[in-house]
Amino acid sequence: MSLKLPPSLMLIFYVVLSLCSIYAVSGYKDVDDPAIRTMEEFSGYPFDETHSNTQSLSVDAENLQKQIDELATFSDTPAPSVTRVLYTEKDVIARRYIKNIMGLAGLSVREDAVGNIFGRWEGYEPDLAPVASGSHIDAIPYSGKYDGVVGVLGAIEAINVLRRSGFKPKRSLEIIMFTSEEPTRFGISCLGSRLMAGSEMLLKALETTVDNQNISFIDAARSAGYAQEENDLRSVFLKKGSYAAFVELHIEQGPLLEEEGISVGIVTAIAAPASIKVDFKGGGGHAGAVLMPHRNDAGLAAAELALAVEKHVFDSGSIDTVGTVGILDLHPRAINSIPSKSHLEIDTRDIDEERRNKVIEKIHESAVSIAKKRGVRLAEFNIINQDPPALSDVSIIEAMKSASKELNLTHKLMISRAYHDSLFMARVSPMGMIFIPCFKGYSHRPEEFSLIEDISNGVKVLALTLAQLSLK
C-alpha cells in the first residue's frame, strides 16, 4: 500500500488491517507484514482470550446479543415470539431504548414527523452528504427478534467498532431506525422510508388511513408523540442525494447462506413487491337452513382465490416468483353461519416486475370469474402497492466485496426476495445491502435465529464498508 495516501485514508487501512489481525491464527496472508499493527496495538484494547475467532475483538458481541435480547422483551406476545406494532406502548418503549443506545454510542439523535430516528456521527467534512445505515425494529405478530433489529443495533455497534478503532469519518455517518417497515398496523409496508423517498401517494393516503380499530394514522402517530403539527408529514421527504450512500445490514430470511456455509451475502437487487386487498360479498345465511344450491358463499370464493394465487405463481414458471395469502378473514365468522363477506390480503413479488404484474393480472381475472361463478360480488380488488425492484449501487457493491475480502470472510452476490427500507432509500441514495445467515432461513416466526458470530461478521463488514464510503 502507498504511503502517499492522506492520513484519513491511512486510518481506514489501519481499521481494515487491525480488524483483519485476528485472522493471523487462521493464516491470513498479510499478517506477517511489519506495516500491520494488531488491534490491541492500535486501540490499546487488551486481547481477550475467551473471544473466539469469529467474535472479533472489535465487536462487543456479548453486549450486542444482550441488546438484541433486551429489545425482544418489548413485545405484546410471550417469548420466544415478538410482536411490536407501530406506535403501540411497546413500540414507544423500544424506540426510547434505541435512542438511548444511540446516545451511548455518542450519536446526536433526532426524529422526524413520523418517528424515523436518526443518530449522527459528525464527520470532519460535515457539509458533505452523509453515509447512512439502518433498518427497522417493528415486528409482525408472533415473529422473531432478528429481522430488522440486527440492522439497527448492529449498525450502532458498527459505529462503536469504528470509534474503538480510532477511525474518524470524513462524511458524517448516520444510523437510521425506520418507522413501520412492516405493514402490520396500517397495511402500509416501509411507511417511514417510503415517505422519506417522497411518495406523494402515501402522503395523501396517510390523511385517511385507519387501523382495524378505526384509529387514524395521524391520531396514532400523535399518541406516540409524532405528527404534532398539522400537515407536517411532508417534512419527512428527503431530497435525492441527501445521502452519499445507504447500506442496510439484515438477516437473509432465506436458507442459502446457511446451506452453503457462506458468511456474507452482498445484495445486487431487491425483488419487486406488490400487495392486493380483495373483498367478496355473498348471501350469508344459516348453515343448516340454506340448501347448497341457494348459497353464495363468500368464504369459498376466498378459498378458491387463495388457491388460484398459488396456481398463477407456479404457472409463471419462474422460481423467483412468489405469492402468498397471509390474511383471509370471514364474516360473521360463526360455525353455523354461511360467510357473507370475505377479505383477503395477497402479497406477490418477483425480481422481474413485468412477470409479477402478469401474475397480478391473472389473480384479478380469477377473482372476477370466481365471483361470477359463485354469484358473489367482487366488492374490492385494490392493488395497495406495486413497487419496482431496486438495484444496488455498483460502487457500494465493490465496497462491501472488498470489506468481506479484507476480513477474509466468504461472500456471495445474491438477490433480496424480501424487501426492505433499502428498496425505498434507493430512490434518494445509492444503496447496498449486507445479508448474514439465519437458521434454516426462518423469519417472521419465533424460531428466527442468527448466530452472534454471524451477526458480528456482518457488523464488521458494515463497519468497514461505512468507513470506506465515508472517505469517498
Added chain:
Amino acid sequence: MSLKLPPSLMLIFYVVLSLCSIYAVSGYKDVDDPAIRTMEEFSGYPFDETHSNTQSLSVDAENLQKQIDELATFSDTPAPSVTRVLYTEKDVIARRYIKNIMGLAGLSVREDAVGNIFGRWEGYEPDLAPVASGSHIDAIPYSGKYDGVVGVLGAIEAINVLRRSGFKPKRSLEIIMFTSEEPTRFGISCLGSRLMAGSEMLLKALETTVDNQNISFIDAARSAGYAQEENDLRSVFLKKGSYAAFVELHIEQGPLLEEEGISVGIVTAIAAPASIKVDFKGGGGHAGAVLMPHRNDAGLAAAELALAVEKHVFDSGSIDTVGTVGILDLHPRAINSIPSKSHLEIDTRDIDEERRNKVIEKIHESAVSIAKKRGVRLAEFNIINQDPPALSDVSIIEAMKSASKELNLTHKLMISRAYHDSLFMARVSPMGMIFIPCFKGYSHRPEEFSLIEDISNGVKVLALTLAQLSLK
C-alpha cells in the same frame, strides 16, 4: 260439540272458538253457531277496529313487536345487526329483561346453574308433568332479532293470550329461555338444553372449556351470577318425563313457507347436525424469502379443505345434505407471512344421520390427504358433536295441526334443517315445533325478518297447542 265434556275441556273449546271468532268476517264455517261467544263477549276486551284479521284480538301484536325491538337493542354491534353472546354484559341485561316480562305475565321465575330461565304458570293439577315451550335469545355476531327471540317472547305472549281468554291450565305451563343455543362463545351449541338432556360428555367438557380469550366457562358463568357452587352443573340435568310435552315456536330460517304463502310449518323432524374443528400446522416463514417449492402453507391447506367440504356434500347427491365452513383463521395473519397455522370449524347436517356421517368420513380423508400433499401436519380433527336427528311426537303434531285448522290457518308438515333446543328437549320430553315464515328465509344476518302478523299467527297456534296439551 258435546256438553258432557268436563268444564276444563269446555274452556279450551271457548278458547278455540273465541280465537276463531275473528274469522267471522272471512266466513269461518261455525261462526253462525249460537253456541259460539265472540272474544269480546268472552274476555270483555273491546274489539279494536284498527286490528287486521291476522292481528288477533287476543295477541297484543304491538306490544310483542315492541318487546322484540327492545330486546334487539341489547347488542354488541350496531342495528340492524344483533350480537348477543353468552354471559356478556348485553346477555345479562337481556336475561333481566326476559325475567321481567315473565313476571309481568304472572309467571313464577327460576333459573338453573347455567342460566336456563323457567317461568311457570301453575296448573290446577300441579303434580302432573308440566307442558313447556321456549327457545333462546342469544345471537351470533351480526345476526338478526327474530331467531330464538320469537320463541321466547312469543311463548310468553301465548301465556298472556290464554290468560286473557280466561283459560286455566290443568298441567302447569312453563316457558323456558335456554342458555346459549348458539355456539358462539364456547363452540358448544344448545349448551343449556343439551345439559338439561343430561349429557355427561358436556358436563365433563364444561370443566375445561374456555373461550377464545381463555376465559373458562365456569368463570364466565359465575361472572353472570350462575354456577355459584362447585360442581353444581349436574343439577341442570332433567329426568326423562320431566315435561309432558315441549313445543318450540321459531322462524323457519328457510324460504319455503314464504314462497308457498303458508302460515304455519309443523315440524316432523329436526336434521342431525355435526360440527368439526380442524387445525393444520405448517412451516410459516417470510412471504418474500421462502420460495414456493419450500413452502408448507397451512392456509392453503385450509382453503383446499373448505372446498373439499363443499365437494363431498354435493357428491352425497342429496339436497338435504349441507356443509359449511363458517370459521377459517390463519396465523400469524400478516400479509407478508406464510400462514404457519390454520383453524377451521365445519358444520354439516342431514336428515339422514348415516349419510351425514359418510360426508364427515370423506372430509376427514381429504384433511389427511391434503396435509400429506402439502407437508403440513393435521394437528387436530375433532368432531365436537355428532347428534342424532329428532322426530316430533305424533300427538303433539296432531295438536299443532288441529290448532292450525281451528284458527283457519294454512299449514304444512316440514323438516327443520336448522337445529334447535327442541333437538335436545326431545331426549327428555315429547317434542314438537311450530315454524312461521321469514323474509326470503334469511337468518343469522341483519336482514332476518318476520311479519308481526305471521308471528301473531304462530303465537295463536302455540297458545292453542299448549292449552290442548295442558289438558291431556
